[in-house]
Amino acid sequence: MQCPTCHATVPDGARFCNVCGAAIPQQMACAECGQPVKPGQKFCMSCGAPVTTAPVRPEPAKIVPAASAPAQAPPGRRGRWWLLAIPLVLVAAAIVAAIALDLPDRLAQRPTPQSTLTSGGAVTPGPAEGAAVTPGSQAPTEAPANPEALWAQAQQRQAAGAWEDTLALLTQLRAADASFQPAEVSSLLVAACTNLACQAEQAPDPAAASAHWACVLQERASDAEAAAGKQRADLYLRGGTALEAKQYPQAIAAWDELQRTSASYADVADRLYLAYIAYGDALCATRTPGDIQEGRKQYGLARALAPARPEAIEKLRACQPPTSTPPPTATPLPGPHLGVIVDAEDLRVRSGPGAGHLVLGKLTTGDAVTITGRTADATWVQVEAGAERQGWVSSQYVKANYPTEAALVVPVPPLLKRVGVAEARTDFAPQQGFRDWFYLISTAPGSLKFTRMPWDGDQWYRWCCDGNYNPKMRISNAGGYPSQSYDVARLWVSPYEGQLRITGAAHKESGAGRGGNGVLARIIQNKDTIWEYPLGSYDTTGTTFDLTVTSKSGDEFYFIVNALGDDAADNTVFDPTIELLHPEGVDMPAPERWAETAQEAATAAPTPTPTRPLAAALCFEPRLRHYEEHKGCCAEVAGLVYNRQGQPFGPRGAVLHIEGPPATDRYVRDFGVDAGGGYSVTALSVDKYTIWLKGPNIRSKQYAVQYDDWAKIRIIVDFYQVACW
Known part of the structure; x- marks a missing residue:
């Protein structure tokens, strides 16, 4: 029995603890059959009767009379009994001293317990003799001290692929007899630690990988694979420690080095991305111009690392210098209801309102449109962006010169069956x-x-x-x-x-x-x-x-x-x-898509008839509209061509000519101008270029394109028709 208060062991039937003095609960018994029952039972496990417990009364202790009671000492000698205990105490002290002097020699003769590997590659003592073995482990609870037996067990565990057991047995063998087959033991230790390190990298568990690579280096200091593996793990751990301490430059330096050499190691790319974002947040929070500029740089690095992730773009938009930028001057456009596209880099124009309709083309921020209709709830508007460029867009991306609700409600085109x-x-x-x-x-x-x-x-x-x-x-x-x-x-x-x-x-x-x-x-x-x-x-x-x-x-x-x-x-x-x-849709021909590339625009543009008399020359000069942030990996240049009335139009046979950068392998291309006056050049390196318009009877001044803010690598340059020079 155990005391419920101090958990000391007490004899069966005891009523009070002999250590703390607490009361011992009495054992309960079934009222029908008298068998003992435990607290909480509702029915007896012997007879099945409902438990109405009554305490089990312990049998009275039998009084065994002494064979012969000693005679009481005379009153005069009762107070001197302690003198008899002095020799006994001296004898006990001598025995304890002898045991204490012999204890170190006995401990030195005990077999060395199983050892484990620390994070630094050093060997430390494992569990004490008699400790429980982890389930699945085949290592004995008391390892034999015989090196031959330990070596045989290590080879058996190695053949079974149990590298942790192999490492533990070899460590125990090394501690028992360091001179036993040193080359073979070292070779197997390297194999065990290498396999464990590779398993830790795949887990991933960089801390364990670092420890096991250190084990390999302890055996073979010149092992290049182990040195590289430990460096990878240490860089990963160093970055995590620095990030926890909010030492963002140190975290970025460690993870950037690891990402450049081993891009697929664990989740280093995600961690580096988040470190850039965290550092940018800390810098932009100060609201000082220098920190804001550096913070935007960190967001830009994050965007370059993962262009498809939206966080960096949103952060760049939110972290702006405190100076205000004057709004661009609106270009007058024809039509009763004018608008301009806002907050959309590639706004899809559809054949009808809703994501179930065919995409006809795309518009971007700054494109001018004429609103020709709307849905009943005004969430979608019908627009024209030039000749042969009509469709539907979400009204939230159109800023109009008067309310969208003022447009006419027009019939909605049906969904197409196929x-x-x-x-x-x-x-x-x-x-x-x-x-x-x-x-x-x-x-x-x-x-x-x-x-x-x-x-x-x-x-x-x-x-x-x-x-x-x-x-x-x-x-x-x-x-x-x-x-x-x-x-x-x-x-x-x-x-x-x-x-x-x-x-x-x-x-x-x-x-x-x-x-x-x-x-x-x-x-x-x-x-x-x-x-x-x-x-x-x-x-x-x-x-x-x-x-x-x-x-x-x-x-x-x-x-x-x-x-x-x-x-x-x-x-x-x-x-x-x-x-x-759309099984419920109508079976009818699909509308034609807009021309979206230079090749399509050139194909769609009519070929001039050679016998037609030459028209008067058209002269243009370029004007910078603005720079934009761009999610892609490469720089772009785009824009519109305007006639003298300020309307976008595509001159017959016009192309945008681009050259650059100024080097021996210059990039020289022509890109078509579509019927609505738009052009777009993509997949450029962030460098310097020169652009101008070319075509039959077209004269144009040149414009030098350069990207001063690497975070804004999309430049919009429009060409306006002017009096010829």
């Missing part, structure tokens, strides 16, 4: 994001983390900036060529709500696709695989796919080609077509 919205081969263009297509390379085989591939000017996208890439790796209009280190993928970001039908074919290309070990073609919606198919080495016939899925606006569809570890002869045709379905 309409094609994307075709990989036809939509392929040298501009990332054209018709919502993006061209990507994965950070590792099978990973769903991607980086945008640059356009190399040779009719495809090609990755150029890594020593592990295959020179043949690219994305073309019909498919892609992966490498063994990276997947290639084209991404389509759906701007629609409703059902999507995805059809197409996947097969090895008959030329550069014959051979190798085959590829894996996959279709991913957001993070879920909705289709995949392995193509064999010479599978130039391949397979087809026909999928119907439900989509929300913003859903991401990845079309990925994986090299299966060998990128020889892996050119693959993979060209999906996507349709938007």
Whole structure:
């Protein structure tokens, strides 16, 4: 029995504790059968009767008479009994002293307990003899001191892949006999610590990885792999410690170094992004001009690290210098109800109000429109942005010269039963994001983390900036060529709500696709695989796919080609077509989309008749409208062409000519001006360029484009018709 107060052990039947004096509860018994019952029981486990407990009375102690009672001492000697105890006390003290002198020798002869590895790589004593062994561990509770037996056990645990047990046994062996097969023991220790370090990196557990790499270096100080692994783990941990202490520059320095050398290590990219944001927040909170400028720089670094994440863009917009910027002067536009697009970089113009209607084109901040109608609730307005450029936009992005509610309520176009919205081969263009297509390379085989591939000017996208890439790796209009280190993928970001039908074919290309070990073609919606198919080495016939899925606006569809570890002869045709379905819609032809690229604009522009007499020269001068923040990875220049009445228009055959930067490999291109007077040049490096208008009977002054604020890498330059000089 135990005392309920001090938990001391007391004899059965005791009524009071002999240590603290607390009362001991009496044992209860069943009233029917007399068997003991425990507190809380409602029925007896012996007879099943309801428990009406009564205390069990302990049997009275039997009084055993002494064989012969000693005679009482005479009254005169009763007070001297303690003199008899003195010799007994002296004898007991001598025994205790002897035991104390012999105890260190006995402890030195005990076997060494199992040892463990500290974070610094040093060996420390493990649990004491008799301690419980962790479940799953095969190590004995009392390790034998025989080195041969320890070595045999370590080899058995190594064969079973139990590296933690192997390390513990080897550490115990090293402590018991350091001279036992030192080379073999050291080699197995290196193998155990290396495997444990790699497992910790995959977990990820940088602290454990650092400790195990230190174990390897303790055995082999010149091991380059261990030194690099420990440096990675230490950089990760150093950044975390600095961030907790709000030492943002130190955290950024550590994680930036790790991210540049090992971009996929644990979550270093996310941590570096958040460190940039946190440092920017701390700087912008001071509201001093110098700190605000530095804070915006940190947000810009975060945006460059992860262009698709919105936090950095929102922070850049919120962290502005205290000086006010005067509003731009409005350009007079024709029509009864004028407006301008605001707060939208790529505003989709649709065939009707709502995300279920076809996207006809895009407008951006500063584009002038004429409002020609609205829905009954005024949440959508019908606009004209030039000849052949009409459609519907959300009214929250239109700033009008008088209330939107003043526009006429016009009939809403019906939804189309079936309409094609994307075709990989036809939509392929040298501009990332054209018709919502993006061209990507994965950070590792099978990973769903991607980086945008640059356009190399040779009719495809090609990755150029890594020593592990295959020179043949690219994305073309019909498919892609992966490498063994990276997947290639084209991404389509759906701007629609409703059902999507995805059809197409996947097969090895008959030329550069014959051979190798085959590829894996996959279709991913957001993070879920909705289709995949392995193509064999010479599978130039391949397979087809026909999928119907439900989509929300913003859903991401990845079309990925994986090299299966060998990128020889892996050119693959993979060209999906996507349709938007509305079973309740009407069956009628779809409206035509706007021209969005220089090639389309040039095709749409009428060819001048050679016999037509030459018109008078049109002269233009460029004017800077403003700079804009841009989410993409590259710089851009865009704008409008205005006639002498201040109306946007596209001169017949006009192109925007761009040259630069001033170097031996100059960038020299012509980009078409569409019928509404718009032009756009993308995928530029942040450098200096010169632009002007060219075309039949067109004269233009030049404009020097440069990007002074790297956070605003989209410049809007308009060309105004003026009197010829």
